[in-house]
Amino acid sequence: GARIREGDCAVLKRDEVFKAVSVLRRRKIIFEKQWFYLDNAIGHIYGTTFEVTSGGSLQPKQEVEETPTETKEAGTDNRNIVDDGKSQKLTHDDIKALKDKGIKGQEIVQQLIENSTTFRDKTEFAQDKYIKKKKRKYEAVITIVKPSTRILSTMYYAREPGKINHLRYDTLAQMLTLGNIHAGNKTIVMETCAGLVLGAVMERMGGYGSIIQMYPGGGPVRAATSCFGFPKAFFDNLHEFPLSKVQSLLSGTFTTETLPAEPEENALGEEESNGLGEERQISLQETEEEPATEAPMEVNPAEEQDTMDIHAEDVEFKENREKENRENVREKQMKQWERRKKLKEAAALLRERNADGLIVASKFHPTPLLLSLLEFVAPSRPFVVYCQYKEPLLECYTKLRERGGVINLKLSESWLRNYQVLPDRSHPKLTMSGGGGYLLSGITVLLEQGSSDCSTSEALQGEEPSSKRCKLQDLPC
Amino acid sequence: MSFVEYGDTIKDGDTAIVFLGHESMFPVKVQHGTVTQTKYGVIRHSTDLIGKKYGSKVTCSKGGWVFILHPTPELWTMNLPHRTQILYSTDISIITMMLELKPGSIVCESGTGSGSLSHALIRTVAPTGHLYTVEFHQQRAEKAREEFREHGVEHLVTVTNQDVCKNGFGVSNIADAVFLDIPSPWEAIGHAKSALKAEGGRICSFSPCIEQVQRTCLAMEEYGFTEINTLEILLRVYNVRTISLQIPDLGKAAEDNSSTGFDSSSPSHQGSSCANLQQGTVQFKSGVPLREVVGHTGYLTFATKS
Numbered sequence: 001g002a003r004i005r006e007g008d009c010a011v012l013k014r015d016e017v018f019k020a021v022s023v024l025r026r027r028k029i030i031f032e033k034q035w036f037y038l039d040n041a042i043g044h045i046y047g048t049t050f051e052v053t054s055g056g057s058l059q060p061k062q063e064v065e066e067t068p069t070e071t072k073e074a075g076t077d078n079r080n081i082v083d084d085g086k087s088q089k090l091t092h093d094d095i096k097a098l099k100d101k102g103i104k105g106q107e108i109v110q111q112l113i114e115n116s117t118t119f120r121d122k123t124e125f126a127q128d129k130y131i132k133k134k135k136r137k138y139e140a141v142i143t144i145v146k147p148s149t150r151i152l153s154t155m156y157y158a159r160e161p162g163k164i165n166h167l168r169y170d171t172l173a174q175m176l177t178l179g180n181i182h183a184g185n186k187t188i189v190m191e192t193c194a195g196l197v198l199g200a201v202m203e204r205m206g207g208y209g210s211i212i213q214m215y216p217g218g219g220p221v222r223a224a225t226s227c228f229g230f231p232k233a234f235f236d237n238l239h240e241f242p243l244s245k246v247q248s249l250l251s252g253t254f255t256t257e258t259l260p261a262e263p264e265e266n267a268l269g270e271e272e273s274n275g276l277g278e279e280r281q282i283s284l285q286e287t288e289e290e291p292a293t294e295a296p297m298e299v300n301p302a303e304e305q306d307t308m309d310i311h312a313e314d315v316e317f318k319e320n321r322e323k324e325n326r327e328n329v330r331e332k333q334m335k336q337w338e339r340r341k342k343l344k345e346a347a348a349l350l351r352e353r354n355a356d357g358l359i360v361a362s363k364f365h366p367t368p369l370l371l372s373l374l375e376f377v378a379p380s381r382p383f384v385v386y387c388q389y390k391e392p393l394l395e396c397y398t399k400l401r402e403r404g405g406v407i408n409l410k411l412s413e414s415w416l417r418n419y420q421v422l423p424d425r426s427h428p429k430l431t432m433s434g435g436g437g438y439l440l441s442g443i444t445v446l447l448e449q450g451s452s453d454c455s456t457s458e459a460l461q462g463e464e465p466s467s468k469r470c471k472l473q474d475l476p477c
Numbered sequence: 478m479s480f481v482e483y484g485d486t487i488k489d490g491d492t493a494i495v496f497l498g499h500e501s502m503f504p505v506k507v508q509h510g511t512v513t514q515t516k517y518g519v520i521r522h523s524t525d526l527i528g529k530k531y532g533s534k535v536t537c538s539k540g541g542w543v544f545i546l547h548p549t550p551e552l553w554t555m556n557l558p559h560r561t562q563i564l565y566s567t568d569i570s571i572i573t574m575m576l577e578l579k580p581g582s583i584v585c586e587s588g589t590g591s592g593s594l595s596h597a598l599i600r601t602v603a604p605t606g607h608l609y610t611v612e613f614h615q616q617r618a619e620k621a622r623e624e625f626r627e628h629g630v631e632h633l634v635t636v637t638n639q640d641v642c643k644n645g646f647g648v649s650n651i652a653d654a655v656f657l658d659i660p661s662p663w664e665a666i667g668h669a670k671s672a673l674k675a676e677g678g679r680i681c682s683f684s685p686c687i688e689q690v691q692r693t694c695l696a697m698e699e700y701g702f703t704e705i706n707t708l709e710i711l712l713r714v715y716n717v718r719t720i721s722l723q724i725p726d727l728g729k730a731a732e733d734n735s736s737t738g739f740d741s742s743s744p745s746h747q748g749s750s751c752a753n754l755q756q757g758t759v760q761f762k763s764g765v766p767l768r769e770v771v772g773h774t775g776y777l778t779f780a781t782k783s
Contacts, residue, residue, distance in 0.1 A: 045676060047781070047783035148577045150575055170571050170574075170710055172574070173570040173571045173573065173574035173575075174566075174567065174570045176573070176574065177551065177566055177570035178551065178566070178570070180549045180551065182481065182580070182600050182601060183603055184483075184604070204579055205580070206581060208580060354485075356483050378485070378532070379532025379533070380530075380546045380547040381532075381547075382549065382551070390764050391762075393764075394717050394762040397717045398717065407496060407544060408496070408499075410714060411715040411716075411717055411764055412713060412715065413713045414567060414710055414711065414712055414713070415710065415711040415713060417709045418706070418708045419709065419776065421690055421691055421694045421705075421707045421778070423691065423695070426687055438764075443532075443546060445533075445534070445544050445546075446530060446534065448534065
């Protein structure tokens with residue numbers, strides 16, 4: 001199996017809570033109110049469960065036989081259980097003392113059980129629940145898993161839904177399927193979901209084919225993409241193209257010479273700080289509602305490195321600054337040249353107008369995006385648009401019908417229900433997500449020159465039969 | 478054309494989808510000299526299909542016309558000949574993601590059934606992965622083999638005709654993921670475990686009844702699977718309609734137009750709804766749920782071998 005290596009992108013898991021981190025030595029990680037170092041995890045197989053021991057080091061958890069197989073004593077109902085707040089004989093200070101002594105979580109749980117006067121009177125199910133709850137609190141075990149779309153999309157939806165426009169993981173799953181994303185495709189992706197949708201598409205394409213990412217502003221955001229830990233080769237056929245140049249590309253006036261000479265760093269910085277500001281607000285709101293909210297996700301190592309370099313430069317190498325500046329200018333010119341070359345490649349790919357699919361999941365109104373970007377897609381190819389809200393997709397649906405060149409339009413939403421399955425205690429989970437967004441999907445067809453496809457057989461049998469419309473209007477009053 | 482690679486033009490031997498209109502389509506095997514009947518008239522393959530671009534409008538003999546679409550696993554799912562109950566794309570999508578499938582994945586599946594999920598799995602694991610699918614019904618196994626051949630994906634799939642509960646998947650320590658859609662999945666959990674790679678993988682079992690799920694979960698726990706998680710996914714489809722609601726006559730219109738609360742000149746009403754005071758109606762766009770929808774397909778239980 002794959003082993004955890006230094007520099008890897010990994011995901012920490014505790015129960016249902018995830019956190020993406022980069023595996024670095026001597027680096028303190030805070031996760032679920034605990035701190036530890038990942039040093040000892042290096043070399044172990046992904047999927048290994050660790051215990052946090054003293055000094056924040058991780059030790060692989062030994063499989064232990066469940067101990068409470070003593071005299072099983074349990075009540076049948078709760079008619080005599082009174083909440084007097086005194087059933088636990090250990091005080092808060094006692095528990096803290098146990099913890100400070102470095103006693104294993106397992107033993108603390110055992111002590112709590114022994115010192116609970118009501119435990120024996122609880123029903124077997126209630127005892128089970130009590131133990132599970134205490135274990136969760138005192139037995140600090142974390143599993144280190146390999147990142148995947150499953151894990152990262154679940155993590156993002158739980159931790160930072162605002163960054164991904166509340167795109168729930170089952171909705172993302174629908175997009176990948178409806179879009180027929182697979183190896184060999186030439187896919188156009190327009191997203192403002194921190195690069196999560198891009199990463200999901202890259203995973204499904206496995207490095208085969210090409211992706212053109214359309215981006216707003218100064219550059220594409222790929223914070224989530226970097227959490228996947230893709231091999232370098234996956235980025236060879238990943239292209240990017242600025243949204244602001246789409247019109248000129250479609251009208252044939254596009255040249256790379258007209259490219260505004262924005263320094264990449266600035267543009268990226270701006271985009272990221274915007275995202276962060278927004279995020280801070282959101283996480284503040286969340287903390288108010290739910291005090292147990294996690295610290296924001298791990299910054300990716302590259303970003304961290306950058307800020308550290310700048311800091312060091314400020315303090316130590318002030319005198320070398322001018323020289324460095326000159327080098328920077330040269331470097332910037334090189335970067336600019338590279339960027340132009342890449343832009344030309346992306347433009348050429350789009351100009352062929354033969355993409356195998358279009359995936360849109362952004363904070364922008366979907367209609368103008370669709371009307372323009374569909375021009376780059378070949379006939380008989382699927383497209384999928386995500387929107388957090390239904391109404392813009394209603395309009396998009398109408399406008400696409402007016403434009404023509406699309407069939408099989410479908411507006412949908414998926415519902416997800418999780419279940420607790422235990423002997424004699426199976427039921428749907430108490431809470432479920434209220435909404436995971438909406439999708440509009442369809443298939444492109446050859447658009448006949450000069451005629452809008454309003455009179456297609458599809459339109460006749462599709463949207464609103466005129467007889468029905470009459471009925472609605474002719475309702476008796 | 479193949480189900481794992483797009484092609485531009487329709488060729489002899491292709492499987493194409495004839496699209497007649499909303500929710501009305503069927504697959505056709507393209508063959509020189511063959512004709513296909515539709516309600517809009519005849520399609521002659523040699524002249525009307527072969528050499529044309531996928532996505533073209535094809536005029537039939539009676540003057541009506543249809544679109545010819547490139548096949549995809551999703552279109553196939555909607556049009557395939559049923560030999561069993563099948564899995565639809567909504568369940569398939571979450572199965573694919575939760576099993577962490579991608580190019581190169583090795584997957585075991587049972588039963589093959591009508592091959593609805595199989596086509597989607599093959600599409601996702603191509604070009605370097607493989608599907609081992611087990612079907613205990615000999616005719617169905619044979620039919621599936623034939624379809625995979627016709628669809629140009631036979632190199633990506635091995636169909637085995639045996640009982641997965643008794644004889645397993647016919648492979649061991651090879652799979653990244655296992656999928657079970659059989660009446661008694663708990664009897665196949667042991668075989669599933671040995672089919673999965675030694676270093677681990679993912680499993681999913683699909684069952685319509687909760688009792689089946691309970692037995693499966695117990696078996697999974699017994700065999701040391703972790704992260705056992707049961708879920709259900711449902712699709713809500715909306716029809717996009719323009720709705721007109723009448724404004725009730727409260728006797729106010731004559732006195733003061735604005736008191737109806739629908740000032741047609743206000744910009745807030747120009748987007749989604751518009752009021753027509755003369756006719757006494759307000760129009761708006763709505764996504765209307767279908768009158769009847771699928772309320773339950775099956776429970777999906779996922780777990781990890783680690």
